[in-house]
Amino acid sequence: MATERIDTLVVGAGQAGIAMSEHLGKAGVPHLVLERDRIAERWRTHRWDSLVANGPAWHDRFPGLTFSDVDPDAFPSKERIADYFVDYAKMIDAPVRCGVEVRKVVRNEGRGGFIVETSEGVIEAERVVSATGPFQRPVIPAIAPRDGVLMQIHSAEYRNPGQLPEGAVLVVGGGSSGTQIADELRRAGRKVYLSVGAHDRMPRSYRSRDFVWWLGVLGLWDIEALAPGTEHVTIAVSGAYGGRTVDFRVLAQEGITLVGLTKGFADGKVSFQPDLVGNIARGDDYYLKLLDKADDYVRRNGLGLPEEPGARDLLPDPDCLTNPILELDLGAAGITSVIWATGFALDFAWLQVDAFDDKGKPKHQRGVSSEPGVYFVGLPWLSRRGSSFIWGVWHDARHVADHIVTQRKYRDYSGPGAPAGTGS
Numbered sequence: 420m421a422t423e424r425i426d427t428l429v430v431g432a433g434q435a436g437i438a439m440s441e442h443l444g445k446a447g448v449p450h451l452v453l454e455r456d457r458i459a460e461r462w463r464t465h466r467w468d469s470l471v472a473n474g475p476a477w478h479d480r481f482p483g484l485t486f487s488d489v490d491p492d493a494f495p496s497k498e499r500i501a502d503y504f505v506d507y508a509k510m511i512d513a514p515v516r517c518g519v520e521v522r523k524v525v526r527n528e529g530r531g532g533f534i535v536e537t538s539e540g541v542i543e544a545e546r547v548v549s550a551t552g553p554f555q556r557p558v559i560p561a562i563a564p565r566d567g568v569l570m571q572i573h574s575a576e577y578r579n580p581g582q583l584p585e586g587a588v589l590v591v592g593g594g595s596s597g598t599q600i601a602d603e604l605r606r607a608g609r610k611v612y613l614s615v616g617a618h619d620r621m622p623r624s625y626r627s628r629d630f631v632w633w634l635g636v637l638g639l640w641d642i643e644a645l646a647p648g649t650e651h652v653t654i655a656v657s658g659a660y661g662g663r664t665v666d667f668r669v670l671a672q673e674g675i676t677l678v679g680l681t682k683g684f685a686d687g688k689v690s691f692q693p694d695l696v697g698n699i700a701r702g703d704d705y706y707l708k709l710l711d712k713a714d715d716y717v718r719r720n721g722l723g724l725p726e727e728p729g730a731r732d733l734l735p736d737p738d739c740l741t742n743p744i745l746e747l748d749l750g751a752a753g754i755t756s757v758i759w760a761t762g763f764a765l766d767f768a769w770l771q772v773d774a775f776d777d778k779g780k781p782k783h784q785r786g787v788s789s790e791p792g793v794y795f796v797g798l799p800w801l802s803r804r805g806s807s808f809i810w811g812v813w814h815d816a817r818h819v820a821d822h823i824v825t826q827r828k829y830r831d832y833s834g835p836g837a838p839a840g841t842g843s
């Protein structure tokens with residue numbers, strides 16, 4: 420059987436792969452998108468049941484299509500988001516082949532292009548775009564106990580409170596996932612301990628504008644790289660229950676017990692770093708500085724947005740902040756399960772090309788990798804803070820497609836005096 424050939428192969432049909440297909444299609448670049456599951460599978464089946472978008476429907480979307488049946492200021496469910504990308508792929512007639520896994524990509528010897536081994540045979544591609552996601556492999560830190568006493572799952576495996584055994588739950592991680600899961604468990608009547616590390620938090624809305632708007636007008640979605648020392652700082656936001664500010668003091672008032680970074684497990688006990696007060700203070704500082712920047716923006720631009728002084732009122736410190744718990748006896752606290760909301764790692768075992776540093780981190784500039792012909796889209800901070808988010812990946816994909824178009828033009832140039840190539 421003849422080997423299938425394609426100009427540009429896109430691996431993954433989440434939002435990144437669909438955005439890539441739109442831009443390649445518009446530019447007339449022949450391409451194929453291979454997806455091992457279904458379009459937007461991670462939205463549909465790899466997240467908890469009640470998850471809604473962290474950003475409102477007017478913002479967390481691509482420019483070409485609105486969520487027709489969702490109030491623009493509401494937060495679409497994960498199922499609705501998955502449907503949105505299925506509809507989008509249909510609308511742009513994206514050449515997506517589902518149920519095909521890419522197992523290995525290697526460079527051709529002595530000529531350009533790549534050999535792509537898939538679950539359905541070999542494909543030759545001039546270029547490969549990895550759109551396999553910012554959050555690929557759940558990470559559980561090495562401190563997790565191995566004695567099998569507690570039920571332990573990663574946030575990627577959490578679906579709903581009914582999945583956990585009776586008893587109290589320790590949720591490790593104070594980012595969007597950890598805080599939303601902790602809140603859901605507390606509402607379901609569970610005793611919850613929430614282990615909070617360094618984080619940034621935002622007001623859900625301020626002066627009648629959602630935080631996504633503020634990050635936009637203040638240029639904070641566009642900041643290009645993480646400042647040194649803030650590489651692991653997570654953002655705590657939530658669109659759940661109509662959207663609310665993640666305020667750890669409020670969570671504590673509602674019954675969640677806050678603890679610092681989880682240090683280790685030994686002799687039936689779990690210990691925590693003495694950093695809770697500092698972590699909460701840092702989150703508050705980020706929050707209050709954002710309000711300052713927003714006020715400044717309103718002033719400089721003469722906007723008539725209503726003042727909201729109440730947004731600066733923080734609740735008094737709860738008991739778990741004034742007397743931080745540094746050690747808990749798991750049995751006495753009734754903890755039977757741990758949810759590790761501790762993030763994800765990348766996994767590029769299939770992409771066997773010279774596009775990674777010695778730690779396995781992709782080497783690229785705005786998605787154009789160090790291996791000619793290999794591209795990345797959808798990675799966290801690919802070009803800016805917004806890169807792993809729905810709207811951000813669309814813009815990054817446009818840049819990558821533009822690079823591909825330019826490279827095709829070089830390829831098609833056949834030397835002085837020859838007719839111009841056909842690549843456009």
Ligand SMILES: Cc1cc2nc3c(=O)[nH]c(=O)nc-3n(C[C@H](O)[C@H](O)[C@H](O)COP(=O)(O)OP(=O)(O)OC[C@H]3O[C@@H](n4cnc5c(N)ncnc54)[C@H](O)[C@@H]3O)c2cc1C
Nearest residue numbers: 431433434435454455461472473520521551552797808809
């Ligand atoms: C809990 C959670 C909530 C989030 N909420 C929001 C939000 O509200 N708003 C927002 O903008 N962003 C949100 N994000 C961030 C981001 O939008 C999502 O992570 C999104 O799924 C990323 O899309 P993607 O296309 O880059 O990657 P993915 O959705 O991970 O898609 C990658 C695809 O590649 C496929 N694939 C992987 N390897 C292969 C292979 N070898 N061969 C073939 N196919 C392969 C996978 O099956 C998958 O379908 C959230 C993330 C998480 C974890």
